[in-house]
Amino acid sequence: MLKKNIYDVVIIGSGPGGLAAAVAAKKEGAEDVLVIERDTELGGILLQCIHNGFGLEIFKEDLPGPSYAQRYIDECLELGVETMLDTIVLEVTPDRKLYTSSTKYGFVEIQARAIVLAMGCRERTRAMIQIPGMRPAGVFTAGTAQRFTNIEGKLPGERVVILGSGDIGMIMARRLTFEGAKVERVLEILPYLSGLTRNYVQCLEDLDIPLQFEHTVKFIHGEDRVEAVEIAAVDKNWNYIPGTEEIIPCDTLLLSIGLIPENELSRQAGVKLDPLTGGPYVDESRETNVPGIFAAGNVVHVYDLADWVTLAGYDAGKSAARYAQSVRVKESSHIPVKAGNNVHHVVPHSINKTNLSDEQIELQLRVRQPVEDTVLIEVHDGENRIARKGALYARPGEMLTVVLKERHFADVEKADSLTVDVNPL
Amino acid sequence: MVETRKIICTSCPMGCELTVTFDEEKVIEVKGNACPLGTDYAKQEIFDPKRMVASTVRVRNGYHPLVPVYTEKPVPKPIIMDVLAEIRKVEVEAPVSINDVIVENVLDTGINIIASRNLPKA
Numbered sequence: 001m002l003k004k005n006i007y008d009v010v011i012i013g014s015g016p017g018g019l020a021a022a023v024a025a026k027k028e029g030a031e032d033v034l035v036i037e038r039d040t041e042l043g044g045i046l047l048q049c050i051h052n053g054f055g056l057e058i059f060k061e062d063l064p065g066p067s068y069a070q071r072y073i074d075e076c077l078e079l080g081v082e083t084m085l086d087t088i089v090l091e092v093t094p095d096r097k098l099y100t101s102s103t104k105y106g107f108v109e110i111q112a113r114a115i116v117l118a119m120g121c122r123e124r125t126r127a128m129i130q131i132p133g134m135r136p137a138g139v140f141t142a143g144t145a146q147r148f149t150n151i152e153g154k155l156p157g158e159r160v161v162i163l164g165s166g167d168i169g170m171i172m173a174r175r176l177t178f179e180g181a182k183v184e185r186v187l188e189i190l191p192y193l194s195g196l197t198r199n200y201v202q203c204l205e206d207l208d209i210p211l212q213f214e215h216t217v218k219f220i221h222g223e224d225r226v227e228a229v230e231i232a233a234v235d236k237n238w239n240y241i242p243g244t245e246e247i248i249p250c251d252t253l254l255l256s257i258g259l260i261p262e263n264e265l266s267r268q269a270g271v272k273l274d275p276l277t278g279g280p281y282v283d284e285s286r287e288t289n290v291p292g293i294f295a296a297g298n299v300v301h302v303y304d305l306a307d308w309v310t311l312a313g314y315d316a317g318k319s320a321a322r323y324a325q326s327v328r329v330k331e332s333s334h335i336p337v338k339a340g341n342n343v344h345h346v347v348p349h350s351i352n353k354t355n356l357s358d359e360q361i362e363l364q365l366r367v368r369q370p371v372e373d374t375v376l377i378e379v380h381d382g383e384n385r386i387a388r389k390g391a392l393y394a395r396p397g398e399m400l401t402v403v404l405k406e407r408h409f410a411d412v413e414k415a416d417s418l419t420v421d422v423n424p425l
Numbered sequence: 426m427v428e429t430r431k432i433i434c435t436s437c438p439m440g441c442e443l444t445v446t447f448d449e450e451k452v453i454e455v456k457g458n459a460c461p462l463g464t465d466y467a468k469q470e471i472f473d474p475k476r477m478v479a480s481t482v483r484v485r486n487g488y489h490p491l492v493p494v495y496t497e498k499p500v501p502k503p504i505i506m507d508v509l510a511e512i513r514k515v516e517v518e519a520p521v522s523i524n525d526v527i528v529e530n531v532l533d534t535g536i537n538i539i540a541s542r543n544l545p546k547a
Contacts, residue, residue: 041488050493050541052477056437064479064495066542070523150481153490178480178509197440201433202476206502305438392441392459 015044017297018118020313028321043069133220157252167195169256381415475499487519
C-alpha cells in the first residue's frame, strides 16, 4: 500500500523532466512528493539512450543516458521522494485527482495539491505519414529499435535504411553499425538536418553512412519481412521527381520522423493544447490553464537535449511545490508571448506578471526556416524592443533561447503582449 | 604543405563550423569557433581524432540481458571497431553497479570500459 493518498506534488513520468521536478519540489519544501512511472524502473527513455552526450550543460561532463538518470534517481531517493512503479495513470481530473492502476497496488485514487505532467513524447509512426507499400515486418520507429538493441538484446535487422534525420535515427545508425549491421542510407525529405549537427558528424560522417536530403521512401517491398525500399527525390512540394527512383535492398526500415508530445491525460484534465507544439500552453512557471497542473519537458515541446528538459523540470517542480504550499499568488495577470518573424513557436506561451520576481525567464523557440547567417533574436511589445540576443545561425533542428532578466521586467510590466522575432542582422 | 579543412566542432551542441588551416606539425589558424573549446577541438580532430564509445555487454542472471557500458575517456577514432570487438567478448554476472570496470585498460590505451547503470539480479 501507499503510505497515504494525499500528496503535495504528484509527478507523472520519471524521465529527466519528472525526476528533476521531484527533486526541485522536495527542495522547495513540498513534504509528500510522489513519482508515478509506467515502466518497472525509474529513468524513462534515458535508460535506452546508452550513448554519451548527456550532462554537458548541467554537469560539464559527458555522460551516457543511464548514468545521467542515475544521478537524479539517487537524489530523489535521498530526498525521500516516493515512487509508484509499473503503474499507469488512467485519468487526471481538473480538481487534481489521479486514478491509477497497477498489479502491485491495484486501483488507487490519489488527491494531489499540485501535479506535474512529465509524460514526454511519442514517436511518429508509418501510419502517420502513410508510406505506401506492403506491410511486412521490419518497419520500426528508431526508438523502438533502440530499446530492442540496447535493453532487450535483440538486433532489429542486418541491412538497414533510415527515413528521417532526427537525432534518434542518426544515433541508431551508429549503434546498429557498431553491432555489425549495414546502414545503407539515411533519407531526409527536407533540404536540411532535423537533428543536431554533432550527431551528423559523430554518427553518420565518421562511419561513412550516406545521407540524402530531399529524398524519401516511395514504396516498401516485402512479403513477410522487408525486402527492399524504393526511394525517390522530391521537389519542394514533396512530390516524387520522376526518374530519380532507386531500389535499395534491405531487411529493416527505421523511422526517425518526429516526436509528438504525449497528452492524452492532459486533455482529460481540461488542459488546453497548442496545435503548433502539440503540448500544453504554459506560463513562465510552467503552469497550464488548469490551476495547480504544471507541465515540463517533451510533454510541452520537443527539446534537443535532456539537460534542457531537466532545467524545465526544475522550474515545474518548484512552481508545483509553491502552489501546493500556497506560496504562489493565486490571482493572475497573464500576457501572451507570441511567435513573430520566422518563429514557429515560443515556450512559455504566456507570462504571469504577478509572478515577476528576481528570477529570470528563459524564452525557448524554434525558427520556421533555416538562416545560415548571423541573426538577431528580439523580444518586443509591438513598439519597443525589450531584449535581444545574437546567434551565429538559426536552424529549425536546434532550439534557440533568449532570456528576460530582472532589468527587463519594468518593460514587461508595461506590455500587453510580447512578440519574439528572429531577423537577419 | 599548408592545408585547409572544414570540420564541425562537437564540443557542445552548438556545432560551430570551423575552418582549420594547418601543416604537417601544427594548426596555424582556426576560424568560425564561438569559444576557445573550438581551438582545442580543431587541434585534436586534425592530428588525433578521438571519440567516446558506448555499447552493451551480456549479463548472466540480470534484470535485463544487457548492461550498457562506455569508455571512461575518448578513444582514438581508428581503433573504435577494435574496442567494440573487445567489448563483444565480455560477459558479466549480475549484479552490476554503475561505474564498475567491465574491461580494464582496453587495448593498452590506459582507458577502462565502465558500466553506465546499476543492474540488479533478475
